[in-house]
Amino acid sequence: MIQFNDKTMLRVNEIIARYPNGKQKSALLPVLHLAQVEFGGWLDVPVMDYVASLLSIEPIEVYEVASFYSMYNLKPVGKHLFEVCQTGPCMLNGSDDIIDYIKQKLNIGVGETTTDGMFTLKTVECLGACGYAPMMQYGKTYREHLTKEKVDAIIEECRAKAN
């Protein structure tokens, strides 16, 4: 059965309390973020249905939101998700080379996951770190001023975590 753990449930209730009575739908984006973290890094249909029931809204209201925003994964992703920015300012500073390097190093294409389920590579549009380009989002934070050496180090760091 899909259910948030007690700690997350407290957080959900705290979020709902930020809005006026009856406006609990406003909690949808934050709660989907929590769900994605807690239920395996992506939003499966039963997870979205669970969120709908928590907020007393129709499942379709969750689906249409989950499919609109790029941070919600509607398909499973690897344990480590690399989201590399490819927009103008990053491109000017060599993001194309970084993307090619990661593809080659992990032997996957953009949008693919390694066969061991460890890594997924995604390209994204501007993440607001243009002065620190090229960059990618990994977990909660950004990895900036990327070079091939830094990419190697990040991949090593991920592998070390797995052991």
Next chain:
Amino acid sequence: MGRKLLLEKAHVEGIRHYDVYRREGGYRSVEKALKMQPADIVEEVKKSGLRGRGGAGFPTGMKWSFLAKPEGVPRYLVCNADESEPGTFKDRYLMEFIPHILIEGMIVASYALGSNTSYIYIRGEYDWVSEILEQAIAEAKQNGWLGKNIQGSGFDCEMYVQRGAGAYICGEETALLESLEGKRGNPRIKPPFPAVKGLWGCPTVVNNVETLAAVVPIINEGGDEYAKIGVGRSTGTKLISACGNINKPGIYEIDMTISVEEFIYSDEYCGGIPNGKKLKACIPGGSSVPILPANLLLTTAKGEKRLMNYESLSDGGFATGSMMGSGGFIVLDEDQCIVRHTYTLARFYRHESCGQCSPCREGTGWMEKILLSLEKGKGKMSDIDLLWDIQRKIEGNTICPLGDAAAWPVAAAIRHFRDEFEWHVNNPEKCLTENYGLRHYADPIHVPTN
């Protein structure tokens, strides 16, 4: 060196935390504001000449004065921290390093507007920044600046952070409100404007992070004093996020009297272009504003030095000028390909179009495809005219300004760099391995010395 109002204390150790921020004079503007009449605060902001720092440049005091005040209906202040315009990363810096200045400005604004609850809508990717803000809000609350009856004034003020989830369109204020209500970020048809019907149908003011932070020095020093800084209708200071091919990318607070040339080449700011390369082009105000070739960037069509302010950057209209926009300053050196760069921007807007309006939904996709084929040496000469035609049909024909934002970069690239597009058509093989380079739009002033 220009005056610093927002970043003056940015390098004080520990300024992120309440104790240091307060010791350095933080929250004085709230103390002062709580002794003033709300209407007088709005008046000070009007006098300051502060213009919205998110991109549109609309006078903030005037926006505040439009807020409807029906009896018994709550009013809301919403901070737009959905910074997503390519080239723009200034708000992140403020929130990450000096979060209390935003909170302070928002308390003053809340009091002036009579809003008891405010929300900071921050882009979802700034996950760690939202945690910094939440911590700062908790500190402010512990010290009596937020919560019930703040500082014994009788005014209640709550503040919450809400993360988006990856959608540029949510920087548009009505899309932001939709998103805050837990919906897709589809912009609303205006009117009614948020000042009348905003969040949950209540009167709402939406302001950018930097705009709200600027309220702090305005109240501390007075609107008239603030208006003395800068020139003309560009008053106060502006944060510029500089990126692309420059030696010192980062955030700079300028007083809007310096020239573009000084901003790019002075060591105090961008420090010139790396590896002795020449300046080819620049987008001075975030990816949506027109790109300018070096000569038009540094000098207006009238032959005057172009300055880093609202009026000067837009001098000449779109024919020979650009815009201040959000202050996202993107520099392109001589090795950059305008076609490829424009393609990445077109791809960005196609990805970010919400899909409500056909001209934007379809047009952005067409522009991306045509630009990619030109970039790959597979374009035809007629494609350039087709691109021009599509962007004209998007501009002005959509509910929100994303359509214009997608059309302008393509239009400006063709307007000023048409020869480079033609070169791609005429040299389908060569354009895959070589760049067009500088040609006639080269920086006319600067020949690198090293």
